[in-house]
Each structure stands twice: as C-alpha cells, then as structure tokens.
Amino acid sequence: MPHSSTPARSSASPEQTERLTRARGIPADALGLGLRASHYPYIFEHTPDVGYFEIISENFLGSALAPRQKLERIRKNYPVVLHGVGLNLLSHAPLDEKYLDALCRLADEVDAPFVTDHLCWTGAHGVSHHDLLPTPYTQDLLEFAADRARVVQKRLGRPFGIENLSSYVSFESSTMSEHEFYAAVVRESGCWSLLDVNNIYVSSQNHVFDPDAYLASVDFSRVLHVHIAGHTREPSGTPNGTIIDTHDQHVADAVWALYARAWKIGGPFPTLLEWDAKIPTMPELLTELAKAKEART
Amino acid sequence: MSREAPRWLADFQARFGNAIRTPLDRSSGTLTATPGAYDARLSAETSADRIAVYNRQYWFRLFDVLHSAFPLTARLLGFWEFNEYAGKFFLAKPPRGWDLDDAPNGFEIFFRDTLERENEDEKLALLESIRIDAAWRSVFRAPLTPPFRPSADDAARLLTLQLTPSPSVAFVEDHFALMELRKNVLADFDRAVAFPPRLSQARCWALACTEQGTLQMSLKPREMQLFALLREFPVGEALARLEHACSAEERAELPERTRQWLARSVEQNFWSGVQT
Numbered sequence: 001m002p003h004s005s006t007p008a009r010s011s012a013s014p015e016q017t018e019r020l021t022r023a024r025g026i027p028a029d030a031l032g033l034g035l036r037a038s039h040y041p042y043i044f045e046h047t048p049d050v051g052y053f054e055i056i057s058e059n060f061l062g063s064a065l066a067p068r069q070k071l072e073r074i075r076k077n078y079p080v081v082l083h084g085v086g087l088n089l090l091s092h093a094p095l096d097e098k099y100l101d102a103l104c105r106l107a108d109e110v111d112a113p114f115v116t117d118h119l120c121w122t123g124a125h126g127v128s129h130h131d132l133l134p135t136p137y138t139q140d141l142l143e144f145a146a147d148r149a150r151v152v153q154k155r156l157g158r159p160f161g162i163e164n165l166s167s168y169v170s171f172e173s174s175t176m177s178e179h180e181f182y183a184a185v186v187r188e189s190g191c192w193s194l195l196d197v198n199n200i201y202v203s204s205q206n207h208v209f210d211p212d213a214y215l216a217s218v219d220f221s222r223v224l225h226v227h228i229a230g231h232t233r234e235p236s237g238t239p240n241g242t243i244i245d246t247h248d249q250h251v252a253d254a255v256w257a258l259y260a261r262a263w264k265i266g267g268p269f270p271t272l273l274e275w276d277a278k279i280p281t282m283p284e285l286l287t288e289l290a291k292a293k294e295a296r297t
Numbered sequence: 298m299s300r301e302a303p304r305w306l307a308d309f310q311a312r313f314g315n316a317i318r319t320p321l322d323r324s325s326g327t328l329t330a331t332p333g334a335y336d337a338r339l340s341a342e343t344s345a346d347r348i349a350v351y352n353r354q355y356w357f358r359l360f361d362v363l364h365s366a367f368p369l370t371a372r373l374l375g376f377w378e379f380n381e382y383a384g385k386f387f388l389a390k391p392p393r394g395w396d397l398d399d400a401p402n403g404f405e406i407f408f409r410d411t412l413e414r415e416n417e418d419e420k421l422a423l424l425e426s427i428r429i430d431a432a433w434r435s436v437f438r439a440p441l442t443p444p445f446r447p448s449a450d451d452a453a454r455l456l457t458l459q460l461t462p463s464p465s466v467a468f469v470e471d472h473f474a475l476m477e478l479r480k481n482v483l484a485d486f487d488r489a490v491a492f493p494p495r496l497s498q499a500r501c502w503a504l505a506c507t508e509q510g511t512l513q514m515s516l517k518p519r520e521m522q523l524f525a526l527l528r529e530f531p532v533g534e535a536l537a538r539l540e541h542a543c544s545a546e547e548r549a550e551l552p553e554r555t556r557q558w559l560a561r562s563v564e565q566n567f568w569s570g571v572q573t
Binding site: 058061062063064065066068069086088090091092093094095096099121122123124125126127128129130131133135136138140141143144147148151168169173206242244 | 307
C-alpha cells in the first residue's frame with residue numbers, strides 16, 4: 001500500500017497547543033493502559049509506572065460495590081480518563097438522558113480530564129447490539145452527528161473526544177470517505193479526537209485505502225490521545241482477508257509503523273494501549289506499551 | 298433542541314440490526330453466520346461475508362456474557378446445549394440498554410420455564426445451579442447499601458420490627474455440592490464437568506458482597522430457616538414460627554442459638570434496615 005515516506009509535521013499555533021494541553025489534563029507524552037479487572041491485583045500490589053488509566057465507562061456506571069471500590073483505589077494513584085462504548089452517537093434514536101446523567105456523575109467522581117466514545121451507533125429501535133457499528137457517511141448525518149457530539153460535550157462540561165471507527169463493511173450510499181466524515185464531525189462539533197491508529201490500519205486494509213491519507217486529514221491540535229491495539233487477520237473468507245479489531249494480541253508491526261508516522265506528523269500525544277481479550281500479565285503489557293517510546297524516536 | 302436524524306437512518310439501522318441479529322446456523326455442528334439470510338439491499342459494496350463478522354460478534358458476545366453470568370449452569374449443561382437456550386432467550390428478549398451486564402436479566406426464569414431434561418436429578422441440579430449462579434450475580438451487582446446497625450431504640454422493640462434484607466446478601470440451598478463445583482468451574486472454565494451426585498443432606502449458604510470482597514458462609518439448616526422467615530415476618534413472629542417448627546430438644550437450645558445467629562447476621566451485614 002503506498003504511503004508518503006516523509007510525512008509533514010503538523011503545525012499548531014501556540015494558542016492551539018495551550019488549549020490542547022488544558023484539554024488533555026495529562027502529560028503530552030504520557031503512556032497509559034486500558035484498565036481491565038484482571039489487572040487489579042498487580043496494580044494494588046506494585047503500583048506500576050503507568051501514566052494514566054482509561055476505564056470503560058459502562059463498567060462503572062452502575063452502583064455495584066466491588067467495581068466502585070476498586071476504581072476508588074486506582075484513582076488515588078493515577079489519572080483516570082473515561083472511554084465509553086454505549087453513547088450511541090449515530091443512532092436515529094434520541095440520546096439516552098439517563099445514560100448521560102450517569103456518565104456525567106462518573107466523570108465528576110473520578111475527576112476525569114476528558115471523556116471519549118466512538119463515532120458509531122450501537123443500538124436502534126429499542127435493541128442494543130453492544131457493538132460499534134458503521135453507517136453510510138453523508139452530509140446530513142455529519143450535521144446530525146456534530147450536533148449530538150456538541151450536546152454531549154456541553155452536558156459533560158469537559159472535553160469530549162470522538163474515536164474513529166474500525167469497520168468491516170462500507171456502503172454505496174456514502175458520499176464521503178470515513179476520514180472526511182470523521183475529521184468534519186470533530187471540526188464541526190467543536191469536540192476533540194481520540195485517534196485510534198490500529199482502527200485506521202484495520203479499516204484501511206478492509207476497505208483498501210491509504211492510511212497515510214487518513215493521517216494527513218487529522219487535525220492533531222485536537223487529538224486528546226491515541227489508541228493502539230492488536231488485531232487479527234481472518235485466515236480465509238473475503239478476497240482481501242478481513243482484519244478484525246480484536247484487541248487480543250500484540251500491536252502489529254504495521255500499526256507501530258503507522259503510529260511512528262503519526263508521531264512525526266502530530267506528536268507529542270498521550271498514547272494508550274488497549275488489550276481486551278487473552279489479556280497478558282501486567283509486566284507483559286508494560287513491555288508492549290514501552291514499544292511506543294521506541295516508535296517515537 | 299437537537300437536530301433530527303436523517304430520514305433514511307432509522308430504516309438503515311432497522312435493516313442492519315435485523316441482519317446482525319439473524320440467528321447463527323447450527324446445522325453444520327458449529328455455530329456459523331448465515332449470509333444468505335441477510336437483506337441484500339443493506340450493503341451494495343460489501344460482500345455478505347463481512348456482515349457475517351457483525352452477525353457472529355453479536356451472538357458470541359451475548360453467549361459470552363451469559364456464560365459469565367451463569368458459569369456453573371453453562372458448564373454443567375455444556376456450552377453447545379446452553380447456547381441453544383441462550384439463543385432462544387435472546388431472540389425472545391434482545392438486549393435493550395447500554396449495559397451489557399443487564400442482557401442476562403430474566404434468563405434464570407426463562408431457563409427454569411423451558412428446561413427439558415429426562416433425568417430428574419440432573420434437572421434438579423440444573424435448576425439449583427441456575428439459582429446459585431443467579432444468587433451470586435445478584436450479590437455482586439447489588440448497589441452499595443449501608444448495613445443495618447440497631448440503635449438502642451431498635452434493640453428495645455426488636456420483636457416488632459421487620460428486618461430489610463440487604464441486596465448484597467443471598468441465601469442458597471445446595472443439594473449437589475454445587476457451590477464447590479462452581480468454585481472449580483471458575484478456576485478452570487475450559488474443563489468439562491460431570492453432574493455431581495445428590496448429597497445425603499442439603500447444605501445451606503449465605504453469599505455476600507462486602508467491602509472485603511465476596512464471601513460465602515455456611516449456615517445451619519435452622520439458621521437458614523430463620524433468615525428465610527425474617528425476610529417475610531417481623532422478628533417476633535419469625536422466631537415464633539421457627540420455634541413451632543423445632544423439636545422439643547431443639548427448643549431448649551433455641552433462644553441462645555437464635556441470639557447468636559441474629560448477632561452474626563447483623564455483624565455480617567445481612568440487613569440494611571428495619572420496617573415497623
């Protein structure tokens with residue numbers, strides 16, 4: 001797949017940099033981990049050197065005692081940012097007010113510097129699929145999405161970051177590319193970006209586009225942080241060999257390479273490793289996360 | 298006032314949602330997606346194989362969440378048969394809210410009402426197993442509730458009070474050593490388990506989620522009976538009913554025992570308040 005070998009560095013004004021620093025609330029070069037339940041014993045015993053943790057918001061929105069107690073202990077030693085999978089931003093249905101109320105309370109409780117969720121839909125017509133689902137990308141949906149994201153950010157009273165989606169299908173009715181749609185929603189909403197480099201790579205393979213063209217469209221002065229993760233290429237099936245965003249293995253070399261190019265264009269930015277299935281030990285995770293430092297040089 | 302959704306969006310999402318909720322095909326002996334069943338108008342550029350990814354993800358995510366919620370039952374029944382009940386359940390009751398952990402709500406009743414098993418002991422073990430799984434689930438998901446600590450006034454009129462059970466405590470009877478089996482299942486979820494034989498005498502347990510973590514406490518049968526009565530009746534009436542159920546020999550020791558049991562139940566946060 002062709003890509004430019006010397007990406008141009010993004011040039012943010014001092015005002016943009018200042019605004020971004022304030023929005024992030026964590027150091028620009030911080031390295032973070034997605035917090036998963038299997039990590040608790042190690043973290044509580046060793047207090048590993050992690051710049052920040054990202055929690056899946058929905059795991060802590062309820063009032064169950066056990067998750068809340070653990071989160072409180074984590075919060076004492078680390079900054080915690082919120083990452084949701086249930087906002088349902090692109091659903092035809094109205095935003096769930098109760099969900100937003102609970103999300104605001106949680107963000108306040110952990111004093112989250114920012115909150116993020118995906119540019120996707122998860123449920124419609126009263127049914128939740130608990131998956132991050134794509135849509136056709138059109139101008140009318142863009143305006144709708146930007147408006148909803150703006151509402152969410154206002155409700156939260158703190159920066160709201162929108163994550164680019166990995167997907168397996170695309171639609172003939174789209175009138176713009178995914179990266180055009182994503183960049184425009186971030187820009188028009190006045191919200192922020194959670195840039196998932198693995199998602200760019202996965203979608204670029206599944207839909208055959210240039211991941212560097214995607215990177216070139218990103219306004220890095222609005223990137224709160226960057227996600228990296230592992231994926232799985234299905235051995236058979238579609239002619240192109242579908243890549244599934246599994247988060248269950250090491251970050252692929254091609255993704256590290258793309259991350260390095262993103263850093264050259266838009267770094268520094270905080271970087272977070274997601275690992276959701278077949279989760280290795282904390283020391284192994286930290287070793288994987290440390291590769292980000294190498295990729296930055 | 299927020300902008301309205303584009304008109305095409307609701308229709309698109311109905312079609313796509315129907316496609317990914319298409320039941321997986323079991324005819325080959327494995328669970329596979331069924332691209333032929335997808336609405337062809339859904340995607341003009343993408344092959345149906347790609348929609349199958351979402352179709353499989355939808356179902357396997359739900360199977361996983363049900364296995365986690367009812368691990369003993371899933372293992373005892375075997376994943377293949379358990380997933381058949383799971384599939385029917387989610388077709389009848391697809392997930393509605395943002396919380397995936399709510400998706401299993403109602404499965405215990407569905408399973409109890411639809412379970413078919415010729416072997417009577419196996420059927421009883423499965424029904425008890427899903428009760429135990431459900432009890433653990435309710436305890437773990439219980440909201441943070443301050444425990445009941447009786448004031449001097451409460452203590453003085455204790456017999457007239459009805460104790461409010463804490464949502465973070467549950468009581469279960471175990472006729473098949475299923476509590477122990479569940480612990481083994483959680484330690485090694487991939488290992489198949491056999492139906493255990495029936496015990497000569499049922500074991501009684503209290504399950505609780507405390508600030509120190511989840512715990513299970515062994516109870517005497519009469520102690521269990523007392524707590525069951527206390528969930529229904531004021532303390533005085535519960536004690537009277539328990540006494541009535543006891544033999545003359547048991548009655549002699551009952552006042553001291555019930556005092557100990559009640560004290561332990563308060564100490565272990567079994568109650569969250571009182572009603573007069």
